[in-house]
Amino acid sequence: MKLGTSAIIGGVLFALAIFVGLFAPWLAHTDPVMGANLMNAEEPPSWIWWFGTDAQGRDIYSRVVHGARISLTVGIVSQLVNSVIGVTLGLTAGYWGGWWDDVVNGLTNLMLAIPSLIFALAIMAVLGPGLTSLLIALGLTNWSFTCRIARASTLSLKSQGYVQAARVLGYGDLRIMITQLLPNMVGPIIVIGTLGMGGAVLAEASLSFLGLGIRPPYPSWGSMLSEARDQITTAPWLSVFPGLAIFLTVLGLNLLGDGLRDVLDPQSRSRRA
Amino acid sequence: MTAAPLIEVEDLRIDLDNGASHVAAVEGVSFRIDRGETFGLVGESGCGKSITALALIGLLRRPLSVAAGAIRFEGREIQGLSAAAQRALRGDRIAMIFQEPMTALNPVSPVGRQIAEMFVLHKGKSWREANQLAVEALANVRVPAPERRVKDYPHQLSGGMRQRVMIAIALACDPDLLIADEPTTALDVTVQAEIIELMRNLCAERGTAILMISHDLGLVANVCRRVGVMYAGRIVEERGSDDIFRACAHPYTQGLVDSLPRLGSRAALGRSRLREIAGVVPAIADFPSGCRFNPRCAQATEICRTTAPETTWLGAGGLVRCHHHA
Ligand SMILES: Nc1ncnc2c1ncn2[C@@H]1O[C@H](COP(=O)(O)OP(=O)(O)OP(=O)(O)O)[C@@H](O)[C@H]1O
Ligand code: SF4
Ligand SMILES: [Mg+2]
Numbered sequence: 135m136k137l138g139t140s141a142i143i144g145g146v147l148f149a150l151a152i153f154v155g156l157f158a159p160w161l162a163h164t165d166p167v168m169g170a171n172l173m174n175a176e177e178p179p180s181w182i183w184w185f186g187t188d189a190q191g192r193d194i195y196s197r198v199v200h201g202a203r204i205s206l207t208v209g210i211v212s213q214l215v216n217s218v219i220g221v222t223l224g225l226t227a228g229y230w231g232g233w234w235d236d237v238v239n240g241l242t243n244l245m246l247a248i249p250s251l252i253f254a255l256a257i258m259a260v261l262g263p264g265l266t267s268l269l270i271a272l273g274l275t276n277w278s279f280t281c282r283i284a285r286a287s288t289l290s291l292k293s294q295g296y297v298q299a300a301r302v303l304g305y306g307d308l309r310i311m312i313t314q315l316l317p318n319m320v321g322p323i324i325v326i327g328t329l330g331m332g333g334a335v336l337a338e339a340s341l342s343f344l345g346l347g348i349r350p351p352y353p354s355w356g357s358m359l360s361e362a363r364d365q366i367t368t369a370p371w372l373s374v375f376p377g378l379a380i381f382l383t384v385l386g387l388n389l390l391g392d393g394l395r396d397v398l399d400p401q402s403r404s405r406r407a
Numbered sequence: 408m409t410a411a412p413l414i415e416v417e418d419l420r421i422d423l424d425n426g427a428s429h430v431a432a433v434e435g436v437s438f439r440i441d442r443g444e445t446f447g448l449v450g451e452s453g454c455g456k457s458i459t460a461l462a463l464i465g466l467l468r469r470p471l472s473v474a475a476g477a478i479r480f481e482g483r484e485i486q487g488l489s490a491a492a493q494r495a496l497r498g499d500r501i502a503m504i505f506q507e508p509m510t511a512l513n514p515v516s517p518v519g520r521q522i523a524e525m526f527v528l529h530k531g532k533s534w535r536e537a538n539q540l541a542v543e544a545l546a547n548v549r550v551p552a553p554e555r556r557v558k559d560y561p562h563q564l565s566g567g568m569r570q571r572v573m574i575a576i577a578l579a580c581d582p583d584l585l586i587a588d589e590p591t592t593a594l595d596v597t598v599q600a601e602i603i604e605l606m607r608n609l610c611a612e613r614g615t616a617i618l619m620i621s622h623d624l625g626l627v628a629n630v631c632r633r634v635g636v637m638y639a640g641r642i643v644e645e646r647g648s649d650d651i652f653r654a655c656a657h658p659y660t661q662g663l664v665d666s667l668p669r670l671g672s673r674a675a676l677g678r679s680r681l682r683e684i685a686g687v688v689p690a691i692a693d694f695p696s697g698c699r700f701n702p703r704c705a706q707a708t709e710i711c712r713t714t715a716p717e718t719t720w721l722g723a724g725g726l727v728r729c730h731h732h733a
Contacts, residue, residue: 294510295505295507295509295510295511296510296511296512296513296514298505298511299505299511299512300513301466301497302464302466302497302498302502302503303497303498303502303503303525303528303576303577304494304495304496304497304498304499304528304529305494305498305524305528306494309528313513313516313524314513317513317515317516318513318514318515
């Protein structure tokens with residue numbers, strides 16, 4: 135297995151974001167919410183305030199570092215939920231076929247027809263803002279690609295000799311799905327999951343920016359952008375640094391996803407061969 | 408003790424249902440295999456050998472289905488069993504190995520794990536015990552350094568080694584019947600002979616009965632005590648392996664015998680010089696009336712085109728279905 139340069143750059147960016155998120159309390163200089171001090175309001179970036187300060191005198195660097203926690207939690211957890219839903223539906227639909235396949239196909243087409251951000255927005259509007267609602271809204275609305283891939287993989291794997299052989303050896307349906315089908319489709323599922331994680335980080339930022347996700351004063355990158363909206367000309371650093379954090383994280387995940395696709399997804403591999 | 412035979416197939420009929428058409432792919436097939444016995448099914452491609460085997464383990468799926476007849480395992484009708492009971496038989500009491508050792512193993516799972524799974528699934532062993540038993544199972548099929556090989560993935564093994572692993576999986580639970588469907592066609596000749604020998608010895612040691620399926624009459628007659636010759640979904644002749652070369656009764660069997668290379672003549676003549684049976688096996692939908700072999704049979708007369716031949720019993724438990732049998 136040989137990773138390309140872009141996958142390595144992507145991996146490093148994503149690992150850096152994870153590291154910052156994990157060690158935020160130690161990396162931050164001040165408390166991201168309570169560390170307000172009007173004496174230092176709207177300082178531009180300097181040696182003391184790396185990323186500058188906002189109107190309440192809070193350290194933007196510390197807020198961006200803490201924001202990594204929230205943004206990555208939302209990105210990772212919601213994508214995991216999506217992957218589990220997508221794989222479960224796609225695998226069982228492809229394996230059993232029949233009416234269950236029709237139901238899952240109908241649901242998938244429905245999900246694909248509605249832009250997932252609009253769908254998430256609607257759910258947020260009902261559930262109200264907050265981390266839990268965000269996880270639910272983003273976790274339930276982006277499984278359709280995973281589902282499609284899992285179903286298509288199942289359909290092609292089903293006729294493989296080792297799946298037939300398992301049936302002959304007395305394996306039950308569940309055992310066949312877990313031992314013969316699932317391990318043979320993890321590659322493409324991981325690729326979709328990585329790309330989807332980038333999408334979820336962006337979606338979190340968008341929802342929070344619209345005031346539907348994480349609400350100020352808690353620092354997610356989206357909520358920080360939302361707060362910085364009015365000062366974009368007077369204090370551009372308030373927008374630039376959270377924006378950069380989003381950009382680098384999503385870029386990292388996309389590069390990583392594309393790079394993994396080259397090594398993990400046998401279909402794209404054979405297309406090139 | 409004249410107990411029930413291990414497996415007994417009676418008047419089996421398998422239908423192929425394509426919505427519009429509804430035809431019998433296999434019809435009137437009967438045979439029995441006793442404990443520890445070896446029985447072979449021979450016939451050209453498409454004559455229904457594999458689907459007969461699938462019917463035995465209850466794994467025919469749409470558009471194929473058992474339409475009539477009985478399949479009894481130790482006297483119990485298989486089709487009367489629940490899905491779970493059938494599943495419990497498969498792999499435990501009746502095992503099967505296939506033609507394709509390349510594709511019959513899961514590529515992302517170490518071979519030891521695939522063997523161990525059988526002990527976990529059918530014998531209720533813990534994974535720790537099962538892994539230990541897997542090493543023994545590999546040693547039994549004469550795989551060198553089994554404690555290291557269990558960690559290998561299928562792609563790290565040669566075709567012959569993979570077929571050995573398949574045999575280890577199939578025989579893991581000490582089944583009563585091993586169905587071997589063209590087990591060696593994908594292997595080269597020397598490996599083929601080794602694998603057949605191994606399979607035969609292991610089954611003989613354990614008293615496992617074999618149902619061997621192949622288009623190679625020589626191979627089947629070599630391994631099995633009795634042979635059933637299938638043509639277009641019917642058994643046309645059933646004989647002891649020794650009788651089949653000495654005095655086969657059916658024109659089709661004679662054709663198969665004639666198409667076998669004589670000992671030592673192979674190199675001189677080459678495959679192309681062997682006498683082949685003229686014509687091809689008819690498709691299921693176009694089975695001719697009367698004797699299904701009549702369009703290709705040199706001895707065919709008027710009655711062959713109108714009436715299907717009845718079973719004629721020969722000596723020593725043999726049978727033939729032909730109006731003009733030898
Ligand atoms: N799933 C299926 N759907 C439709 N027809 C089938 C199916 N499986 C088998 N058949 C048909 O049933 C007939 C018997 O097939 P079978 O696989 O038993 O032949 P075989 O004797 O094993 O041949 P081979 O030597 O090629 O393995 C063939 O004509 C085949 O086309
Ligand atoms: S019944 Fe007639 S056609 Fe059929 S094998 Fe015998 S002689 Fe040939
Ligand atoms: Mg076959």
